[in-house]
Amino acid sequence: MVKMPQVPVSELRISYDLGVLHQEMMAADPIEQFGHWFEHARDSPILESNAMVVSTVGLDPQGNARPGSRTVLLKDFSDSGFSFYTNLGSGKSSDLVANPNVTLLFPWYELHRQVIISGKANLVPRDMVEEYFHSRPRQSQIGAWSSKQSTVLESRQALDSSFAHYEERFLDLELIPVPDFWGGWQVLPHRIEFWQGRESRLHDRLVYVLQEDASWNIERLSP
Numbered sequence: 001m002v003k004m005p006q007v008p009v010s011e012l013r014i015s016y017d018l019g020v021l022h023q024e025m026m027a028a029d030p031i032e033q034f035g036h037w038f039e040h041a042r043d044s045p046i047l048e049s050n051a052m053v054v055s056t057v058g059l060d061p062q063g064n065a066r067p068g069s070r071t072v073l074l075k076d077f078s079d080s081g082f083s084f085y086t087n088l089g090s091g092k093s094s095d096l097v098a099n100p101n102v103t104l105l106f107p108w109y110e111l112h113r114q115v116i117i118s119g120k121a122n123l124v125p126r127d128m129v130e131e132y133f134h135s136r137p138r139q140s141q142i143g144a145w146s147s148k149q150s151t152v153l154e155s156r157q158a159l160d161s162s163f164a165h166y167e168e169r170f171l172d173l174e175l176i177p178v179p180d181f182w183g184g185w186q187v188l189p190h191r192i193e194f195w196q197g198r199e200s201r202l203h204d205r206l207v208y209v210l211q212e213d214a215s216w217n218i219e220r221l222s223p
């Protein structure tokens with residue numbers, strides 16, 4: 001029998017009282033505003049402020065749309081988009097090839113904040129992939145070669161053997177090549193929502209929506 005926690009889950013709650021959001025406080029450009037919030041998150045005790053939940057929509061074997069989510073690490077953001085790196089044969093990458101619509105969610109619970117970015121994903125240009133790949137620790141580069149991400153493994157040992165194989169293969173190479181099945185996705189946003197928890201569950205939600213003339217419109221949403 002499952003042992004129930006001493007405090008019932010239904011009673012777990014905190015009140016949100018760390019800040020307020022007014023439109024006048026916000027930058028006109030949501031990427032600039034994200035930068036302010038990201039800096040604050042990075043300087044706070046959040047363990048991985050650049051961890052985000054990436055949601056994609058793929059097709060199941062019957063051809064029905066099915067959502068998928070997973071955490072990845074944000075590696076860059078600018079006017080060109082928000083980027084992360086991964087295996088190009090992974091579940092998320094297959095989803096994005098078929099359907100580039102994607103959502104990135106930053107759950108900054110310690111700050112009573114959440115940012116949700118919706119947009120379209122494009123592949124990161126290969127020269128940027130090369131540059132980022134070679135900035136990673138050597139062991140992570142070998143790790144990228146060793147894993148056919150999201151495919152079924154016979155055993156843990158099979159993965160460790162694959163790593164040992166590539167470690168051996170690249171032993172005398174100073175510069176490990178980038179696997180062509182590894183790369184990055186860059187998400188160009190068209191909607192960015194900033195959420196700040198408030199008392200009595202009357203939270204502040206300000207959403208930026210990209211207009212046809214490339215300007216951003218800001219709206220307040222009901223919590």
Ligand SMILES: Cc1cc2nc3c(=O)[nH]c(=O)nc-3n(C[C@H](O)[C@H](O)[C@H](O)COP(=O)(O)O)c2cc1C
Nearest residue numbers: 051070071072073084085086087090091092093150
């Ligand atoms: C904190 C954290 C950071 C992660 N960062 C990455 C990442 O940057 N890239 C990546 O491919 N997977 C990352 N993962 C693993 C993914 O969550 C996921 O298991 C993997 O990418 C396979 O997902 P998929 O089968 O949906 O494609 C991370 C997981 C956690 C918990």
